[in-house]
Amino acid sequence: MHIAEGVLGPPILALGGALSLAGCALGLRRLDENRIIPVALLSAAFFTASLVHVPIGPVSAHLILNGLLGVLLGWAAFPAIAVALLLQALLFQYGGLTTLGVNTLNMALPAILAGYLARPWLNREGWPRFFSAFCCGMCGVAGAAILTALSLGFTDEGFATAAKVLMFGHLPVAVAEGLVTASAVAFLAKVRPALLQRPHHSV
Amino acid sequence: MxxxxxxxxxxxxxxxxxxxxxxxxxxxxxxxxxxxxxxxxxxxxxxxxxxxxxxxxxxxxxxxxxxxxxxxxxxxxxxxxxxxxxxxxxxxxxxxxxxxxxxxxxxxxxxxxxxxxxxxxxxxxxPVAYFGHALHALRLPGKFVFLLLFTYRAIFLLADEWQRLNTALRLHNFVATSSLHSYRTLGTLVGLTLLRSIDRAGRIHQAMLLRGFSGHFTSLAEFxxxxxxxxxxxxxxxxxxxxxxxx
Known part of the structure; x- marks a missing residue:
């Protein structure tokens, strides 16, 4: 899902960079010093999730967990994702300095949106919780895939097919991620329900 | 790793x-x-x-x-x-x-x-730690640099934790397939890892407070x-x- 360096056009890079900068600034302002360490640990969890492969039919894909991060962190997911992506660039050369903005925006915006929409439903027992957590995980990945496809599509119309392949290729991944998120949320709800209530106080 | x-x-x-x-x-x-x-x-x-x-x-x-x-x-x-x-x-x-x-x-x-x-x-x-200090010297916000450095520290802890849980699963003969049971197991594992990392963060923070942590990031690196x-x-x-x- 990381777009490599040198692929995107200047307007997209600039727009992604500016919006990510704004998002990170907002996220950092809302993040008080006492919460930096928990946020760092969750950011590290986001980083390590990308090393966990789940089988989907004959192929396998790695977890992304941006929806879950959105539920747990709210706006702080922005800097958390930016930091994790920066480390992935440093340690694995996935993405890089110029695409950091776009890649962060593509992952963090759906995460925050999905988290915000799902949170009120997560405390209701049974199906509402399962369904909202499933949608949250699925929309996190699907939203990221759509934004990635849009960033490619708006760069050059020649990328249209590549963008479509990328988007539809991620649909099964989104479903798997939805199921994993739903059971992770079910576990957290049983063990530590406070985590799922208000992101600014629980973590 | x-x-x-x-x-x-x-x-x-x-x-x-x-x-x-x-x-x-x-x-x-x-x-x-x-x-x-x-x-x-x-x-x-x-x-x-x-x-x-x-x-x-x-x-x-x-x-x-x-x-x-x-x-x-x-x-x-x-x-x-x-x-x-x-x-x-x-x-x-x-x-x-x-x-x-x-x-x-x-x-x-x-x-x-x-x-x-x-x-x-x-x-x-x-080294990543040096990179963080250099970013701080380049006037990036202290909170961001702090987050970067702590995340870097934590990825080793978490990868270790995940590995351990994974070994436990394998000992129980778990093989991940594309089934609902696999996804549920992996999801529970994710939840457990998150929970443990949050708890661990709490302990790290308390330990830092005991050592006089003021909440602000200070870098001793000199360039x-x-x-x-x-x-x-x-x-x-x-x-x-x-x-x-x-x-």
């Missing part, structure tokens, strides 16, 4: 001021990212290669990193030329490869490799701009000037 194979060398590139290296990498990456011709990209690729050779990187990790970059590029090679509208360069059976598509993908290949090699030469040649850095700055500016006069 997460090694930094380029970070510990003794070339003159490693000895340059970290702030300068990050600045040069950022400016040149931005210049190359907006390049529109093959010549510009080739110029950047040659410059990046020269700098990389000077930093004397180990070969195997370098190839691995280039593979990570070029997987995405390969995906574009497979999709773009055959589907882009425009006059065809040649035909492969019923598929026609468009000239414009080939042109675009080749440009991207050059740019992607140039920028990535430059990043490896300039930024991957410093010195030496004569060598001056020469490198002049060379980089000259290269930039040459780039803009040539193209």
């Amino acid at each position: 997460f090694s930094e194979p380029f970070a510990h060398g003794n070339s003159w590139v490693h000895a340059l001021d970290a702030r300068l290296r990050i600045g040069v990498a950022f400016i040149f990456s931005c210049v190359l990212a907006v390049a529109t011709t093959w010549q510009q990209a080739k110029f950047g690729l040659i410059a990046a290669c020269l700098l990389l050779i000077c930093s004397r990187p180990p070969l195997r990790p370098l190839l691995r990193r280039l593979a990570a970059v070029n997987i995405f590029v390969l995906f574009l090679w497979l999709t773009v030329p055959c589907t882009m509208p425009g006059p065809a360069a040649f035909h492969l059976g019923s598929l026609s490869c468009s000239l414009a598509g080939l042109h675009l993908v080749w440009l991207i290949t050059l740019k992607a490799n140039a920028i990535s090699l430059l990043f490896i030469a300039c930024v991957a040649t410093m 010195r701009f030496t004569r060598r850095d001056g020469k490198f700055t002049v060379a980089a500016l000259a290269l930039l000037l040459l780039y803009f006069t040539l193209f």
